[in-house]
Amino acid sequence: MSLVRYCVNGRLVSGVSPTNRGFAYGDGVFRTMRLLDGELQDWPLHYQTLVADCSKILMVCPSAELLMQEFKSLMSAGEDETKLSGVVKIIITRGDGARGYAPPAIAEPTRVFVWSPLPVYPEAIYTQGVALYQCQTRLASQPLLAGIKHLNRLENVLARAELKDPRFFDGLMLDYQDQVVEAVSGNLFIRKAGQVMTPILDQCGVAGVMRQKILDWYKTQGQPVSLTRLTVQDVLTADAVIITNSVYGVLQVTQLDAQPLAHNDWAHTLRTQLHYVVH
């Protein structure tokens, strides 16, 4: 039996129509976040990002009130323990549509919440860090969709399918200009001579909410992160490298393929500074 539970437009139905534009064309956006002690972590920032991403693909994001109401109706239908913790994915699509790419004149966005249990990570990913493999799959440059967490994720699927050796936690993705962009399922920062840097994501990649939290935090410290272009060489010669996402938080990267990377307590420190609770 599946441990996953979901609702569509606030109802516990068996699925979405195959004519839904999310299914037909990947015509929508999504976000994944943790539910801890009954609270959706960083919901205001996730919602703000959903609104911005919807707007970039010419959709209007449903109101935060509607989304919270539908989320609560999903949670109230669950077993007790699932009301308190888990991973919650919210998907907003351009709704049902007739055949053809043309967006409906008046689109009624579809709202989907998917709850699943919190992943169980080995403790070592926090205490010892993780290894990345360098993906053969490159990201295409498409400024119109860069940064958006949209539903067109075949590149990530192909990149993740390259992982055969379970000693690697995630992959490092480059674009066709040999620039480092992100991890398959997270963002990447490096630190070198005191300067924190992360790829600019104006051509491809997903701008994660944890990435934004880190950018915001360094800004409040008067040490803005440099949004820049990075090469594999920059990663290999950094003083420290981290990957970030809303589920695992911040992880130290200690290896790229067979190559060890310099590392320190940056990830641990950042988790503390951002009040990230290891679940």
Add this chain to the structure above:
Amino acid sequence: MSLVRYCVNGRLVSGVSPTNRGFAYGDGVFRTMRLLDGELQDWPLHYQTLVADCSKILMVCPSAELLMQEFKSLMSAGEDETKLSGVVKIIITRGDGARGYAPPAIAEPTRVFVWSPLPVYPEAIYTQGVALYQCQTRLASQPLLAGIKHLNRLENVLARAELKDPRFFDGLMLDYQDQVVEAVSGNLFIRKAGQVMTPILDQCGVAGVMRQKILDWYKTQGQPVSLTRLTVQDVLTADAVIITNSVYGVLQVTQLDAQPLAHNDWAHTLRTQLHYVVH
């Protein structure tokens, strides 16, 4: 009431799970074809293309026997008139999956058939031809996915959303290198000094089944089509320009934005040569 009918894995269910990888990541492929007199037009070629496209994204296409059996079960449940004609879309996805991009070790592909009524076109698109607008939305170069009719179609959605003036039938899409690639919902051929040419689609674009039929037909005539790179200037100075897909067949293009194009009876002749029946 919707005129659309569908089945998922051979059953007339209300939808697909939001955890289906087709919905979550656009992780699948599709084809659209006409149903005429109870026969799926060009089914062998569509199936062959589905197999090739699945393979390119590391999926194994279900057998033709299974697909035909499921298609027939959908059709047998319909009203009499819908058994004879319509547009049939088949979608194959990597099936249901846990959270995360990693493809399941053993994926059970999801098969979806969607039937909808034949579109009613103005007679003039066949007798007088059609006008295209030049899309601002460009196609990204991604050789790994070029030519495949996959479910990651946000670029086409954005390109089609540009169409505000109903006098235009479809849009002309370019890549970021200013090469002409395709129409938003079809392929494009030009003829110049007796030579037929079409974009090569090694960087982006969808290689349609009607395009393949045309390539095959010219080959049997000993006049192979040149797969090449075309500019807007090549389109503007061609002796004739056509767009093609499996639903409308072959259409003469007589205008690009405000610019009239040279035209002749090429589209009409090709429809006859390919035994395309205008519905």
